[in-house]
Amino acid sequence: MPQPKKGPRLASSPAHERLMLANMATSLFQNGRITTTLPKAKRLRPLAERLITFAKRGDLHSRRRVMRVIRNKHVVHVLFTEIASMMEQREGGYTRIVKIAPRRGDNTPMAIIELVTEPVSAKQATVKEAEAAAKVAADKEAEEMAAATDAAIVEGAAADAVEQAVEASEGEAAEADKAAEDLNAEAVAADAAEAQAEEDADVAEEAAEAEAN
Known part of the structure; x- marks a missing residue:
């Protein structure tokens, strides 16, 4: 079985993993924070920050690049209008990961990934x-x-x-x-x-x- 280039595989196939990360990014931009496992949060963070970087550019090409990942047009609009304006003064570090108690049952490490909304x-x-x-x-x-x-x-x-x-x-x-x-x-x-x-x-x-x- 082929192995992923970086980190453990989070789903049954690469395509399933991309769809799962896209759904998590959509929920993150829609709600501001989500609770997930620590490995998933670490894999989601670079994707979410890259999408925010595209949103800060604000041009049509960047919007099309984001639409390849996030299919919800309302979330894309929020990302380009509200979240990009909040992150305008930042040069990186748009998200943070906070570790929480392990999940009951299988003791899986859990974490909260959220947008950094505090002003610079x-x-x-x-x-x-x-x-x-x-x-x-x-x-x-x-x-x-x-x-x-x-x-x-x-x-x-x-x-x-x-x-x-x-x-x-x-x-x-x-x-x-x-x-x-x-x-x-x-x-x-x-x-x-x-x-x-x-x-x-x-x-x-x-x-x-x-x-x-």
């Missing part, structure tokens, strides 16, 4: 609020850092543009000065050539007058 302690709530505030502050600091980085990038780009403009202006000014110097040199050369031409003309005129005399 003030200390835990304060810790969660502090963690939420720290997360918000960290996100805000990250946004400010990103904004400062973007501003620095923009400022650096503007400084580079100004520097390039200054360098371009200086280059244009140097080219203008060089052109002015070239024009000045050409003017000086032209003046010198004109003076030389006038001097040559005077010498030629004097030579012609001397030959005429």
Whole structure:
């Protein structure tokens, strides 16, 4: 006979065991607590807490996952609306197991499994609020850092543009000065050539007058 992967078999077959646990989970969510044997309570606890985790998500896919186990739509509605809201501040430990006196007759260990409906302690709530505030502050600091980085990038780009403009202006000014110097040199050369031409003309005129005399 095949053996179950974890713990003793609670029914005649795996299918019977799944149906039995589903019925126990339905009764637990409907009444808030049930009395059963200790092995059954230990096997029911992870299933019930998993279903509560699906209920806290609240989406359609989670509701369909729960409906595969619990067929009672009224119980599913209570699970998603009332029980999930009660467990909103908890991150686990939605149920508790309390051992009671053994059953008369066969001395089987008995237990009560119930939903933990007490509100989260003030200390835990304060810790969660502090963690939420720290997360918000960290996100805000990250946004400010990103904004400062973007501003620095923009400022650096503007400084580079100004520097390039200054360098371009200086280059244009140097080219203008060089052109002015070239024009000045050409003017000086032209003046010198004109003076030389006038001097040559005077010498030629004097030579012609001397030959005429």
